[in-house]
Amino acid sequence: MEKIKMQKKYIYGIVVIGIVIAIAIVLGVLFLLKDDKEKPVENKVDNKEPANKNVQIVDLNSNSRPIAVMINNNHAAWPQSGLSSAYLVYEIMVEGGITRMMALYTQDAAETKIGSIRSSRHNYLDYAMENDAIYVHWGGSYVAYDDLDKLKLDHIDGMVYGGKYFTTDKTLDRSLEHTRFTSSDMIKQGIEKLKLRTTTDKGYLLNYTADTVDLSKMEGSKKANNVEIKYSSYQTSSYEYNENEQVYYRSMNGTKHTDLVTGEQYKFKNIIAYDVTYNKYGDDPKLKDLKNIGSGEGVYITNGYSVPIKWQKDTRDGKTKYTYLDGTEIDVSDGNTFIQIYPKDGKLTIN
Numbered sequence: 517m518e519k520i521k522m523q524k525k526y527i528y529g530i531v532v533i534g535i536v537i538a539i540a541i542v543l544g545v546l547f548l549l550k551d552d553k554e555k556p557v558e559n560k561v562d563n564k565e566p567a568n569k570n571v572q573i574v575d576l577n578s579n580s581r582p583i584a585v586m587i588n589n590n591h592a593a594w595p596q597s598g599l600s601s602a603y604l605v606y607e608i609m610v611e612g613g614i615t616r617m618m619a620l621y622t623q624d625a626a627e628t629k630i631g632s633i634r635s636s637r638h639n640y641l642d643y644a645m646e647n648d649a650i651y652v653h654w655g656g657s658y659v660a661y662d663d664l665d666k667l668k669l670d671h672i673d674g675m676v677y678g679g680k681y682f683t684t685d686k687t688l689d690r691s692l693e694h695t696r697f698t699s700s701d702m703i704k705q706g707i708e709k710l711k712l713r714t715t716t717d718k719g720y721l722l723n724y725t726a727d728t729v730d731l732s733k734m735e736g737s738k739k740a741n742n743v744e745i746k747y748s749s750y751q752t753s754s755y756e757y758n759e760n761e762q763v764y765y766r767s768m769n770g771t772k773h774t775d776l777v778t779g780e781q782y783k784f785k786n787i788i789a790y791d792v793t794y795n796k797y798g799d800d801p802k803l804k805d806l807k808n809i810g811s812g813e814g815v816y817i818t819n820g821y822s823v824p825i826k827w828q829k830d831t832r833d834g835k836t837k838y839t840y841l842d843g844t845e846i847d848v849s850d851g852n853t854f855i856q857i858y859p860k861d862g863k864l865t866i867n
Contacts, residue, residue, distance in 0.1 A: 570726040570850075571724045571725070571726050571850050572726075572850055572851075573603050573724060573785075573850055573851055573852060574603055574622060574720055574724065575622070575624075576720070576724065578622070579715045579716055579717065580622065580623040580624070580714060580715060580716070581623065581648055581649060581650055581713065581714055581715060581716045582603075582604075582620045582621060582622060582623070582647050582648070582649045582650070582716075583620065583621045583622075583623065583625075583649060583650050583652060583703055583707075584618050584619070584620050584640075584643070584644040584647060584649035584650065584651050584652065585598075585618065585619050585620075585621065585630055585631075585633065585652040585653075585698070585703075586616060586617075586618055586633060586634045586635065586636055586640065586651075586652065586653040586654070587599070587605075587616065587617040587618065587619050587630075587631065587632070587633070587634065588616065588631065588632040588633065588634035588693075588694060589607070589614065589615045589616050589617055589634075589751070589768075590614055590634075590694065591750075591769075592690060592691060592694055593632050593634075593690065593694035594768075594771075595773075595774050595775060595776045596617075596631065596632065596775070596776060597629040597630060597631060597632075597697065597775055597776035597777045598619070598627040598628075598629055598630035598631065598775070598777075599617070599619055599775065599782050600775060600778070600780070600782060601621060601625045601626070601627040601630075601700075602619035602620055602621055602625075602852065603620060603621070603622065603852050603853070604619075604620040604647075604721065604722070604852065604853050604854075604855070605617055605618070605619045605620070605784075605852070605853070605854050605855070606618045606640070606643050606854075606855045606857065607747075607753060607854070607855070607856050607857065608637075608639060608640065608643075608806065608857050609747045609748060609751070609794060609804060609858070609859060610637050610804055611802045611803065611804065612750065612802075613747065613748030613749060613750035613751060614748075614750055614751060615747050615751045615753075616634055616637065616640070618640050618643060618644065620647055620649060621700065623704070623707075623714065625700045626700050626701075627699060627700045628699050628700070628701075628777070629697050629699060629776065629777050630697060630698050630699060630700070630703075631696060631697035631698060632685075632690075632694050632695060632696050632697055633652070633653065633654040633674055633682060633696045633697060633698055634653070634654060634693075635653055635654055635655035635656045635657065635660070636651070636653040636655070636656030636657065636660035636661075636664070636671075637656070637657055637659075637660055637803070637804070638657065638659040638660045638662075638663045638797075638803075638805075639804070639805065639806045639808065640660075641660065641663050641664070641667065641669060641832070642806075642808060642829075642832045642833070643836075644669065645667070645669070645832060645833035646721060646829070646833060646834060646835045646836060647718070647720075647721050648716040648718040650670050650671070650672070650703075650707060650712055651664075651669055651670065651671040651672070652671065652672045652698065652703060652706075653671065653672075653673060653674065654673065654674030654675060654678070654682065654696050655673070655674065655675045656673075657803055659797060659800075659803060667833075670710075670712045670713060672703065672706040672707075672710065672712075674696055674698075677706060678696070680702075680705070680706065680709075681698060681702040681703060681705060681706035682696055682697065682698045682702065683696070683697055683698070683699075683702070684696055684697075685697055718835075721835055721836070722838070722846075722848040722853060723845050723846065723847055723848055724848050724849075724850055725847045725848065725849070725850065726850050727847070728819070728849075729818050729819060729847050729848070729849045730819065730821075731816070731818065731819065731821035731822065731823045732820075732821050734823045734840065735823070735824075735840075735841055735842075736823050736824040736841065737821050737822070737823050738821065738822055738823075738866065739820065739821060739822075739867070740757065740817045740820060740821050740822035740866050740867075741756070741757045741820065741867065742754070742755070742756055742757070742865075742866070742867050743755040743757075743764065743787060743789070743817060743822075743864075743865070743866050744863075744864070744865040744866075745789055745856045745858050745862065745863075745864050745865075746858070746862050746863040746864075746865075747858050747859065747862050748859075748862070751768070751769065752768065752769055752770075753766065753767075753768055753773075753856060754766070754767045754768070754770075755767070755784070755787060755817075757820050758783070759820060761783070762785075762819055762820070763783040763784060763785055763851070764783060764784050764785070764787060764817070765781050765782070765783050766781065766782045766783065766784060766854070767781075784851070784852050784853065784854045785818060785849050785850070785851025785852055785853065786816070786817065786818045786848055786849050786851060786852070786853040786854070787815075787816075787817040787818070787853070787854050787856065788814060788815075788816055788817075788825075788838060788853065788854070788855045788856070789814055789815050789817070789855075789856040789857075789858065789864055790812055790813065790814025790815070790825075790827055790856075790857060790858075791812070791814075791857075791858050791859060791860050791862060791864070792806050792807055792808050792812065792857055792858075792859070792860070793806070793807040793859070793860050794806060794807075794859040794860070795807065806857070808829055808857070809829055809830070809831065809832065810828070810829065811826065811827060811828040811829075812826070812827055813825070813826055813827070814826070814827050814838075815864065815866065816838065816846050817866070818848070818849045819849060822866050823840065823841075824841060825838055825839060825840060825841070825846060826838070826839050826840075826841065826843075827839075
C-alpha cells in the first residue's frame with residue numbers, strides 16, 4: 517500500500533513539473549511575440565528599395581555634376597540641335613526681346629551636336645549654380661564675366677577653347693555667331709583637361725517620381741491641351757498636348773521646334789512657367805536683370821492638366837523650390853522638363 521502511495525506522489529510530481537514547463541514555454545513565446553511587435557519599424561524596412569528607383573530621366577543615385585549649355589535662340593540660328601537629350605531646359609529673355617536657353621545634361625549623355633552655342637548672361641548663372649552645373653558658353657557680357665570670376669564658377673568658354681572643345685559648322689547658311697556647336701564628348705574632354713570637379717552633393721533640382729502624376733483633382737486644376745508663353749513681340753513659345761504619347765510638342769512663333777540633325781519636333785513631359793520682373797541692369801540700356809530672388813506664383817503642367825504653384829528662391833546659388841498651394845513640393849513626372857521664366861508684361865495662356 518505504501519508503495520502505491522509513493523508511485524502516485526511520483527506521478528503527481530511529474531505532472532506538476534510538466535505543467536510548469538508548459539506554462540514557461542507559453543509565457544516565453546508570448547514574450548517573444550510582444551518583443552517582436554515592439555521592435556522599431558525602421559528595422560523591418562532597412563532593405564526596402566528606393567521609392568523612385570524606376571525613374572528613367574536621371575539616375576537618382578548618381579552624384580555626377582550636370583552640364584549646363586547656353587543655347588542660341590536668335591531666329592537666324594534655328595533650328596537648334598541636341599535639346600532632346602537634355603533633362604531640363606530654361607528659357608529666359610535677354611536683349612531685344614530675344615530669348616536664350618540653357619540646357620542641362622547628365623555626364624553620361626551622348627549627344628553628337630549641341631547648339632548653336634551662345635554667350636553667357638549673368639542671370640543664367642543663378643540657374644547653373646542652383647543645379648551645381650559645369651557651365652558651357654561662348655563668350656559673355658561684361659557682367660557675366662565679372663560674376664564667373666567673382667563666384668569662381670567652373671565653366672568652359674568657347675572664346676578660350678573654341679578650337680578644342682567646340683566646332684564651327686561652315687556648311688550652314690548662317691552668320692558665324694550662329695554656327696558654333698559642341699558635343700557630349702567634347703565637353704567631357706574639356707572637363708578632364710581642365711580638371712573640373714565632377715561630383716556634387718546638391719542633388720537634382722526637381723522631385724522626380726516614377727508614379728503617374730495626376731493633377732486633375734488638385735486645387736485650381738484645369739485642362740492644359742495648349743500652352744502659350746509670350747515673352748515679347750519677338751518670341752512666343754507654345755506647346756500642344758499629345759494625349760496618346762502624354763507629352764507636349766513644342767513650337768516657337770507658330771513654327772514647330774525641330775532638331776537640326778534629326779528633323780524631329782521637340783517634345784517635353786513637364787512645363788513650369790512663371791513671370792518675374794525684368795529690369796535693365798544698372799545704367800546699361802541693353803542688359804536685362806531678373807528680379808528672381810524672392811517668391812511668386814506660377815503653374816505646373818503635366819499629363820494634360822495644369823495647377824497653380826508657388827516658387828521661392830532665397831539666394832543666387834540656392835535651389836528654386838516649387839510647391840503646390842498647400843506648401844508641399846511638387847511631384848515631377850518622370851521625363852524632361854522646360855522651365856519658362858517670362859517677363860511680367862508677357863503672357864501665359866492655357867486652354
